[in-house]
Amino acid sequence: MIHARGLTRVFKVKKERVEAVRGIDLDVEAGQLVAFLGPNGAGKSTTLRMLTTLLPPTSGTATVAGRDVARDPAGVRARIGYVGQRNSAGEGFLVRDELVTQGRCYGLGAREAAARADELLDLLDLAPLARRRPGTLSGGQRRRLDIALGLIHRPDLLFLDEPSTGLDPKSRADIWQHILRLRETYGTTLFLTTHYLEEADSMAERVVIIDNGRIIADGTAGQLKNDLAGDHITITTSTEEEARRAADLGGGAADGTTVCLRVPNAAAALPDHLRTLDGAGIKVTAAETARPTLDDVFLALTGRSLTDDDIPA
Ligand SMILES: Nc1ncnc2c1ncn2[C@@H]1O[C@H](COP(=O)(O)OP(=O)(O)OP(=O)(O)O)[C@@H](O)[C@H]1O
Numbered sequence: 001m002i003h004a005r006g007l008t009r010v011f012k013v014k015k016e017r018v019e020a021v022r023g024i025d026l027d028v029e030a031g032q033l034v035a036f037l038g039p040n041g042a043g044k045s046t047t048l049r050m051l052t053t054l055l056p057p058t059s060g061t062a063t064v065a066g067r068d069v070a071r072d073p074a075g076v077r078a079r080i081g082y083v084g085q086r087n088s089a090g091e092g093f094l095v096r097d098e099l100v101t102q103g104r105c106y107g108l109g110a111r112e113a114a115a116r117a118d119e120l121l122d123l124l125d126l127a128p129l130a131r132r133r134p135g136t137l138s139g140g141q142r143r144r145l146d147i148a149l150g151l152i153h154r155p156d157l158l159f160l161d162e163p164s165t166g167l168d169p170k171s172r173a174d175i176w177q178h179i180l181r182l183r184e185t186y187g188t189t190l191f192l193t194t195h196y197l198e199e200a201d202s203m204a205e206r207v208v209i210i211d212n213g214r215i216i217a218d219g220t221a222g223q224l225k226n227d228l229a230g231d232h233i234t235i236t237t238s239t240e241e242e243a244r245r246a247a248d249l250g251g252g253a254a255d256g257t258t259v260c261l262r263v264p265n266a267a268a269a270l271p272d273h274l275r276t277l278d279g280a281g282i283k284v285t286a287a288e289t290a291r292p293t294l295d296d297v298f299l300a301l302t303g304r305s306l307t308d309d310d311i312p313a
Pocket of ligand 1: 011012013018019020038039040041042043044045046047
């Protein structure tokens with residue numbers, strides 16, 4: 001559904017050259033739900049804009065929904081939906097009329113556009129709001145309208161740029177429920193950017209991480225966490241001296257009276273680890289294991305935390 005090779009975009013601002021995207025290779029198969037993650041300025045939006053034909057690549061190639069983005073941008077646009085970070089509904093029409101009008105713009109007949117609008121109003125639980133103006137909707141309702149507008153022409157592939165950013169936790173959960181529902185109903189391929197690591201972890205079946213214009217990790221959240229981060233064992237000792245000895249003996253880094261250690265399978269490794277420390281006369285007062293997060297993956301790859309970024313409120 002998406003095949004990109006060496007996709008690159010350089011911006012020239014006065015005398016400065018900004019290499020926003022540096023030669024991305026990417027293949028997304030039909031029906032996948034892919035979360036595209038990265039810190040601020042990593043190149044997520046620029047990649048999305050190239051794949052959706054809003055921005056020409058400086059070099060490299062991409063076919064999206066079977067059409068080449070450079071040679072047939074109109075063909076790509078007819079087959080994809082794009083939900084950007086800004087609202088896509090105007091204020092001139094009521095919610096349902098806006099959907100019908102945009103359907104007509106895509107070439108649907110009057111009856112077909114009306115039927116499609118009603119179908120999407122139902123799917124996205126917007127039917128009770130059909131006669132409201134977009135400006136009167138809540139943030140979450142408005143985002144659902146944006147998604148409905150992105151789907152009006154029955155695209156095979158939907159791009160969503162930060163679909164849940166700026167919403168309260170309940171509305172975020174609600175948007176996800178609707179995203180999953182539309183996937184189940186239509187089998188739409190979904191490619192979305194998000195700042196929320198837990199959402200990518202629990203909802204997406206594939207996570208692609210971009211940093212500094214390059215893809216640095218690509219796989220299921222589980223694979224990335226197992227392969228790149230590993231589990232954690234954290235033990236607490238009575239004294240700082242014991243913590244230092246525990247780190248020398250069993251590995252890991254001591255910080256005060258705690259020692260954090262990375263292992264492939266913490267639950268299996270913990271008993272042996274405790275026996276070793278006990279044998280050396282080190283008194284462990286507490287021990288816990290933790291599964292890694294996607295942030296641990298990013299940290300392992302770059303030495304930085306993804307959550308150091310400002311997450312838009
Ligand atoms: N029109 C532009 N002109 C100059 N530089 C740009 C332009 N658009 C983006 N950039 C730069 O390209 C780099 C990548 O930006 P991009 O918006 O793709 O990042 P992002 O990962 O989407 O970030 P965010 O999470 O903050 O939205 C940044 O350094 C940005 O400043």
